[in-house]
Amino acid sequence: MNERNRESMAPELQVHRPTIAKREANLLASPVREDLVGRFVGKRYLLRTYGCQMNEHDTEIMAGLLEQMGYQATGQEEEADLILFNTCAVRENAENKVFGEIGRVRPLKARNPELLLGICGCMPQEKAVQDKVQKTYPWVDLVFGTHNLHRLPELVESAIHSQETVMEVWDHSDLVIDELPKVRQEGVRAFVNIQYGCNKFCTYCIVPFTRGRERSRTIESIVKEVRELIENGYRDITLLGQNVNDYGLDLDTSFAQLLREVGKIDGVERIRFTTSNPWNFTDDLIEAIASTPSVCEHIHLPVQSGSNRILKAMNRGYTTAYYQQLIAKIRHAIPSIALTTDLIVGFPGETQEDFEATLDLVREVQYDTAYTFIYSPRQGTPAATMTDLVDPIIAKERLQRLMDVQNVISRDYNEKLIGSVVEVLVEGPSRTNPDVLQGRTRTNKLVHIKREEGMMRSLVMARIDAANTWTLKGSVLR
Numbered sequence: 001m002n003e004r005n006r007e008s009m010a011p012e013l014q015v016h017r018p019t020i021a022k023r024e025a026n027l028l029a030s031p032v033r034e035d036l037v038g039r040f041v042g043k044r045y046l047l048r049t050y051g052c053q054m055n056e057h058d059t060e061i062m063a064g065l066l067e068q069m070g071y072q073a074t075g076q077e078e079e080a081d082l083i084l085f086n087t088c089a090v091r092e093n094a095e096n097k098v099f100g101e102i103g104r105v106r107p108l109k110a111r112n113p114e115l116l117l118g119i120c121g122c123m124p125q126e127k128a129v130q131d132k133v134q135k136t137y138p139w140v141d142l143v144f145g146t147h148n149l150h151r152l153p154e155l156v157e158s159a160i161h162s163q164e165t166v167m168e169v170w171d172h173s174d175l176v177i178d179e180l181p182k183v184r185q186e187g188v189r190a191f192v193n194i195q196y197g198c199n200k201f202c203t204y205c206i207v208p209f210t211r212g213r214e215r216s217r218t219i220e221s222i223v224k225e226v227r228e229l230i231e232n233g234y235r236d237i238t239l240l241g242q243n244v245n246d247y248g249l250d251l252d253t254s255f256a257q258l259l260r261e262v263g264k265i266d267g268v269e270r271i272r273f274t275t276s277n278p279w280n281f282t283d284d285l286i287e288a289i290a291s292t293p294s295v296c297e298h299i300h301l302p303v304q305s306g307s308n309r310i311l312k313a314m315n316r317g318y319t320t321a322y323y324q325q326l327i328a329k330i331r332h333a334i335p336s337i338a339l340t341t342d343l344i345v346g347f348p349g350e351t352q353e354d355f356e357a358t359l360d361l362v363r364e365v366q367y368d369t370a371y372t373f374i375y376s377p378r379q380g381t382p383a384a385t386m387t388d389l390v391d392p393i394i395a396k397e398r399l400q401r402l403m404d405v406q407n408v409i410s411r412d413y414n415e416k417l418i419g420s421v422v423e424v425l426v427e428g429p430s431r432t433n434p435d436v437l438q439g440r441t442r443t444n445k446l447v448h449i450k451r452e453e454g455m456m457r458s459l460v461m462a463r464i465d466a467a468n469t470w471t472l473k474g475s476v477l478r
Contacts, residue, residue, distance in 0.1 A: 031180055032068045036153045041070035046080040050098060051088025053240055053274065054211075055121055057182075057191045058149055059086050062120070064181030065152045073183075077108060082116045082156065084142075087123035089206050091376040095123055102137050109139050116159050118142030120149070124169050125210035128379055134165060145169040146211055150180060188427055188457045190234040194222050194258065195241035200277060202304075203315045203382040204347065204375065207242055214243070216251050219261050230267045233457065236425055236440070237262075239273040245280040256288035263292035269459070270425065270442065271295045275302060279317045281326055290333045297334055298444040301327075302342035306361030307354035310347050314383075320361055327365055338368040338443035345402055346375040346395030348386035355398050362405055368413050368443070370406045374399050407469050414445070414467035421477065422447070424462045426455050447472045 045066050049059040062084065063073065074080055085101060088094045102119065109115055117140050123129045125145045133140050142159040144151065147170035159166045184190055197212040198205075226237055239262070241247055247255040255273075262271055271294045278301060289295050305311050308319050330337055343362070345355060362370065374395045377384040424439040424447045431438075437451045439460070448471055449455075449462055455476070462474035 031150055032065060032153045036069050036157060038068075038070045040066075040081075043071045043081040044074040044079050045071045045082040045084070046074055046077060047084050047086060048101070049086045050094055051086075051090065051122065053191050053238065054193070054242070055086050055088055057193055057240060058121065058146070060182040060184050060191075061149060061180045062086065062152055063183035065150075066156075067183055068181055069153055069156070077105060080108075081112075081114065082118070083108075084118040084120055087119060087121040089122035089126060089129075089210050089378065091373075092378070093376070095129070098123060099132075099137070102140060106139055116141045116156065118144075118159070120144050120152075122146060122206070122210040124167075126206070126380060130167060130169060134167070138165065140165055143167040143169065147171075184234075188234060188425055189236040189238065190229050191238050191240050192222060192225050192229070193217065193241070194239045194255075195244060195247045198242035199246065200243060200279070200317070201315060203313065203386075204344070204378070206378040206381055209380055211242060214246050214250065216248050216253075218251065219248075219253060219258055222258065223261055223265060226262055226268065227265050230265060235457070235459070236270040236272065237268070239271065241273075241275070243275065243277045243280075244273045245276050245282075245285065254282075254284065256282065256285040259285075259288045259292050259295055263294045268294045272298065272444070274300050276300065277317075278303065278323050278326055281330075283329070286330055286333050296442040296444070297336045298338045298340070298442070299330065300340045300342075303361065303365075304342060304344050305347065305350075305354070306358035307350070308357075310350055310354050313349060313386075314344075314347065320357070324361075324364065336443070338445070339365065340369045340371070340444075341365075341367050343370050343372045343402060344375050345372065345398040346390040346392075348375070348383060348390065349388040350375075350390050350398075355402075359402065359405055362402070362409070366409055366413075367406065368445075369410050370402075372399055372402050372406070411467070411469040414469070414472055417445070417464045417472060418467055419464065421461055421463050422474070424449065424460050424474065426458050426460060428456060441472075445472055446470065447474045449474050449476055452476070 047059050047062060049055050071082065077083065083105060085098055087098050098119065102117070105117065109117065119133060119140055124143050130143065133143055142155055143165060144155055148168055151168065155166055155168055195214060195216045197214045198208045199214045201208050229237060244255050247258055259271065262268065276299060303323055304314060304316060306320055311319065327339065343358060422441045424441060426437050426439040428437065430436040430448055435451050436448045437455060438446060438448050440446060447462060461477045463477055464472050464474050466473040
């Protein structure tokens with residue numbers, strides 16, 4: 001599966017439309033300065049989100065802050081008084097798309113000089129992006145990063161009165177602010193941040209530089225938020241962190257303990273988590289996953305490469321032997337587990353032998369799904385200075401070979417489910433056919449079923465009738 005097929009993950013671009021959203025109970029705890037609360041009634045905002053679930057969750061917080069200020073959401077650029085681009089810095093093409101969009105919306109400023117345009121999220125944490133905005137995109141009114149998200153109300157006020165770009169980007173932050181308002185999309189699934197930042201410094205990854213060092217929320221604050229979500233009708237909760245295995249190392253607790261505590265919440269049905277680094281995936285964590293009924297049988301465990309030489313160059317901190325031993329322990333403790341992974345081809349210095357080792361690992365582990373990418377250099381990372389680059393044509397050929405191998409495995413897994421009965425949480429209409437509903441199994445398989453009244457947001461038992469590489473087709477049992 002390449003990045004365009006990641007239907008089970010956050011899409012690369014999302015337009016936040018909280019006109020169909022519900023407020024959270026914690027909106028009552030307002031972090032917005034008193035004189036700014038309700039001051040912008042009649043104004044409209046539009047948030048565009050690029051990247052991962054972490055960015056998507058940040059957008060929910062920004063929507064909450066703006067609505068406390070009196071702003072209302074719109075899905076139409078022409079109606080907006082404020083347009084914010086919440087950005088991703090993981091791949092260069094994502095940055096290029098954002099700059100393309102900033103150029104595209106420039107005419108809106110000409111037609112509406114009062115319109116505020118802003119860039120936030122991971123991209124502004126890069127000095128090169130800050131310089132580029134100042135030199136090339138002077139019509140951008142507001143720039144801020146990941147560490148000062150809570151400062152949005154004051155920054156908007158400053159941008160309204162400023163004649164030049166308001167740019168406030170903190171290099172780092174030790175803050176963990178729990179009581180921020182959120183406006184979530186209607187549905188059955190919700191994300192809960194449990195941790196911010198990353199300490200791993202993989203040589204290809206910009207995240208430690210854009211999100212900072214690891215900082216954990218308290219178990220009490222996480223449990224409180226999950227409990228409120230359950231009370232508001234959400235049934236599938238994903239705990240988010242750049243590396244959830246490290247949760248609690250700064251609080252003298254552990255991710256295993258957090259899972260057990262969240263699993264005790266009355267009414268909790270499905271708990272997921274992402275992402276896990278193979279490092280620090282302890283036996284206690286495996287036991288917590290296996291013994292907590294609400295924790296779903298799905299683990300996303302990025303391996304990135306099957307070559308020890310490349311893993312060392314990536315600074316991943318483990319070998320393929322360690323990784324395979326970990327997989328064996330997980331499958332022994334949780335036989336029904338579904339495993340997915342991330343894989344990079346074309347990393348600097350990757351030889352044909354290194355690539356064949358990746359194919360061998362994929363065949364050995366037998367992932368349910370793999371998200372595959374060609375290496376993309378990011379300015380500011382150690383890998384960006386490496387000189388032994390792989391020819392782009394060879395990298396594309398390797399990506400296709402890898403996808404071909406994984407697609408056969410994925411389809412085989414799905415076809416083995418034909419005739420079985422699975423629990424499906426119905427999420428809503430299919431993206432491609434309004435007469436069909438889609439939902440997920442506990443193992444995160446996407447299932448399409450015939451649309452019927454009263455099924456939305458419900459748990460149903462379905463028999464699997466057909467399968468393809470990415471999805472299943474089922475019939476609801478009565």
